[in-house]
Amino acid sequence: MSEAVASDIKLIVFQLMNKEYAIPVNQVQSIEKVEHITRVPKTEKFIKGVINLRGVITPIIDLRSRFELEEAEVTESTRVIIVNFNDLEVGFIVDLANDVIDIPVESIEPPPEVVGVTEAEYINGVAKIGKRLLILIDLEKILIPEQLSNLGIEG
Amino acid sequence: MPRGVGQMDMNQYLEVFIEESKEHLQACNEQLLELEKNPEDIAIVNEIFRSAHTLKGMSATMGYEDLAKLTHQMENVLDAIRNGKIKFNPEILDVVFLAVDDLEAMVQSIADGGDGKRDVSNVVAKLLLIENGESPANAEAKKEVAVAIAEKPQAAKSEYDEFELTVLQQSRDQGFETYEITVALRDDCLLKAARVFMIFEILEKIGEVIKANPSVDQLEEENFDQEFTITIVSKESNHDIQKKIMKVSEVDRVDVNIISLENLRQYEEQEVTDVTPEKNNHVEIENTSNEDQESKPEDKKAANTTKHSSSKTIRVNIERLDILLNLFEELVIDRGRLEQISRDLNNQELHETVERMSRTTGDLQNIILNMRMVPVETVFNRFPRMVRQLARDLNKKIDLEIIGAETELDRTVIDEIGDPLVHLIRNALDHGVETPEERKANGKSEVGTVVLKAYHSGNHVFIEIEDDGAGISRDKVLSKALSKGIVTEQAAASMTDSQVYELILASGFSTADKISAVSGRGVGLDVVKSTIESLGGSISIESKLGQGSVFSIQLPLTLSIISVMLTEIQQEKFAIPLSSIIETAIVKKTDILNAHNQQVIDFRGKVVPVLFLNEIFEVPVFEELEDEFYSVVIVRKGDKMAGLVVDSFIGQQEVVLKSLGNYLTNVFAISGATILGDGQVALIVDCNALIK
Structure with missing residues (x-):
């Protein structure tokens, strides 16, 4: 991230609990409205189930729940961001997804070190654009946490 | 004809080459085993020779020198056998088998993207020793002559020039006949250059090639349609020449005409002013077909008789079939x-x-699914070789009998079933069939029999491996299982025989008193069981001590589209595969009995445990149902049964089985999902996981 040449990075911006988060656009496949989610029994609490995404069964993760935030009711503005990472196709439920912005790579700073907040574990960095603070989430840590393989399997 | 590949782009032929090579090698394997049984049958040697010969031609064309070298040497030995120069014996067979093994390894390496190179000098040397009657130097010299002859026509122009005419004249004076041979390859012939190479090889043996039209260069580069004309001088009759060329596969038609020099001279005079190659070509073809008319019906007949055995098929990449199936699955969803x-x-x-x-x-569904069906033969055909080898290693005498090799299974299942079968056959050979001495002592024939049987039944395919060996000893298995802590003493006492036998499929089990290299590493059989179960199948064992055992595998016909019973629990829908269902029943609440912490029902005289799916799947409750009846789906896994309680039955439906993706793996008691008519996802219940 310390390249001398100034280059821009395109981000999808979404909201959780009135805070703004961002994912690089190249990791996002599409943004969908929330449709019927089929619950999958005996999985992690944050896995809300699966949806039919144009013929592909796609698991849905509630990002609020993943970050151990208070869960919210589905509203008109609730969206599912379908991400594709390392052949894993997963949807994230977010409060709102309404912005695509370009920011200079060098404006991204390493995440602040806060102990004891779950959310902080899944952050790649923060970017300050004027008065806005964007939190860049780390898909790898969200999707492939070590404890998932232990907890997710029963029987 | 030079053996170089030139600039030809071979990639497009590679797949065909690999497929055909595998087929020919398989044919070699099968025929060699035949030959072992009937060592005097020259027809079988001929068959093997033909396969080896084709393989040589193809590999030379494709530029795989080692492959060509080894097949060439193998061919020489086979040639010597069929000409009675050397006597066939088992030792020769072993070496030829060794050569085939090497060839297989090379083809496999090519298929895996390698260069197909391999040190074959050892086997080649052995083959040379066998061939002994004919010195290797001789063979080498022959090859050079062949090359020299082949290169000559390259200098030839399209018309017969003065030099050629002189040659023809001279040959004729020496009693050679001049033939103009028109060869038409089949429309679907893919390795045209290879066929040309093979035809030239034959011609060079029976005479001298004077001219080719199009030129040899063009032929080599496949710069021709399906037909080409070659002029040769030979002492053979035109009928014999035709027959020999027809031996090459994918040749559609061969016309052999005697041409008189007078005709040719005339030609020359007519055309000598300005002849373009094309024009000449055209006239010549017309000419041959005119001259040909009387002999044609007969030729046609000959062509027909050689062709009848091959059915009309095309090769389709399995990926395309997968795409077709995927598209069709979309259609099934829309149909719903x-x-x-x-x-x-x-x-x-x-x-x-x-x-x-x-x-x-x-x-349409039937047709598409049928297209993906492959006969189990493709898996079975490698077993005769394996059994032969293993029987030797183990010093046992074993006959392998294969029944129902034509039974068809989905390609996906075929790809997975090979390894489990290898394990089971090894197991039958090693632990099942006794040594000849033991068998004799027990009043059996010295030769043990292993039967590999496949057949259809309903929506399933069964594969059975039956041996007439020692059978499984219940006591031996039980004591072993107890010592390994696989079962408890109490459980052991109440187990049925087949339950006991199934213990040998548990991990960490090996019944052989000593561990042998063939099987008995104790890791094999539990892998067999899990592979078969992952395919949606099951395995059961029957055995009689002293008389033998039967391992029976049950597999679904297809994996992608299945019939399910759709059920509802509160507001959720669950699909239960029909293959697991025995029947559905409505049971009074008061008919449910309690037996040690387990609720059971009496189902046709059997005590069947009842499982409440809403509890197992922790289904959220929206409304309390007050009903004095339960809807129960009776499912089974092998001999065991269970009753799954749901709220209501929606009905039977064909659905497309889809996986939950890479993220959700190992979800308890859910084997996959499907998309229903309304676009929603329903989960498919894995009954095998529910029945313990």
Whole structure:
């Protein structure tokens, strides 16, 4: 991230609990409205189930729940961001997804070190654009946490 | 004809080459085993020779020198056998088998993207020793002559020039006949250059090639349609020449005409002023066909008789079939949706149209699924070799009998079933069949029999491996299982025989007193069991001490589209595969009994445990149902049964099985999902996981 040449990075911006988060656009496949989610029994609490995404069964993760935030009711503005990472196709439920912005790579700073907040574990960095603070989430840590393989399997 | 590949782009032929090579090698393997049984049968040697010869031609064309070298040497030995120069014996067979092994390894390496190179000098040397009657130097010299002869026509122009005419004249004076041979390759012939190479090889043996039209260069580069004309001088009769060329596969038609020099001279005079190669070519072809008319019917007949054995097929990449199936699956989902809409709207015309569409797609489904069906032969055919080798290693005498090799299974299943079968056959050979001495002592024939049987039954395919060996000793298995802590003493006492036998499929089990290299590493059989179960199948064992055992594998016909019973629990829908269901029943609440912490029902005289799916799947409750009856789906896994309680049955439906993806793996008691007519996802219940 310390390249001398100034280059821009395109981000999808979404909201959780009135805070703004961002994912690089190249990791996002599409943004969908929330449709019927089929619950999958005996999985992690944050896995809300699966949806039919144009013929592909796609698991849905509630990002609020993943970050151990208070869960919210589905509203008109609730969206599912379908991400594709390392052949894993997963949807994230977010409060709102309404912005695509370009920011200079060098404006991204390493995440602040806060102990004891779950959310902080899944952050790649923060970017300050004027008065806005964007939190860049780390898909790898969200999707492939070590404890998932232990907890997710029963029987 | 030079053996170089030139600039030809071989990649497009590579797949065909690999497929054909594998087929020819398989043919070699099968025929060699035949030959072992009937060592005097020259027809079999001929068959092997032909396969080896084709393989040589193909590999030389493709530029795989080692492959060509080894097949060439193998061919020489086979040639010597069929000409009675050397006597066939088992030792020779072993070396030829060794050579085939090497060839297989090379083809495999090519298939894996390697260069197909391998040190074959050892086997080649052995083959040379066998061939002994004919010195290697001789063979080498022959090859050079062949090359020299082949290169000569390259200098030739399209017409017969003065030099050629002189040659023809001279040959004729020496009693050689001049033939103009028109060869037509089959339209679907893919390795044209290879066929040309093979035809030239034959011609060079029976005479001298004077001219080719198009030129040898062009032929080599496949710069021709399906037909080409070669002029040769030979002492053979035209009939014999035709027959020999027809031996090359993918040759459609061969016309052999005697041409008189007078005719040729005339030609020359007519055309000598300005002849373009094309024009000449044209006239010549016309000429041959005119001259040809009388002999044609006969030729046709000959062609027909050689062709009848091959059925008309095309090769299709399995990926394309997968895409086709995927598209069809989309259609099945839409069909389900349409059916639902038509039910809701209750419009007669719509109803009829949807009905007709359902029938058509039903037929389409059968055809597409059938296209993916492959005979189990493709897996079975490697076993005779394996059994032969193993029997030798183990010093046992074993006959392998294969029944129902034509039984068809889905390609996906075929790809997976090979390894489990290898394990089971090894197991039968090693632990099942006794040594000849033991068998004799027990009053059996010295030769043990292993039967590999495949057959269809309903929506399943069964594969059985039966041996007439020692059988499984219940006591031995039990004591072993107890010592390994696989079962408890109490459990052991109440187990049925087949339950005991199934213990040998548990991990960490090996019944052989000593561990042998063949099987008995104790890791094999539990892998067999899990592979078969992952395919949606099951395995059971029957055995009689002293008389033998039967391992029976049950497999689903296809994996992608299955029939399910759709059920509802609160607001959720679950699909239960019909293959696991025995029947559905409505049971009074008061008929449910309690037996040590387990609720059971009496189902046709059997005590069947009852499982409440809403509890197992922690289904959220929206409304309390007050009903004095339960809807129960009776499912089974092998001999064991269970009753799954649901709220209501929706009905039977064909659905497309989809995986939950890479993220959700190992979800308890869920084997996959499917998309229903309304676009929603329903989970498919894995009954095997529910029945312990």
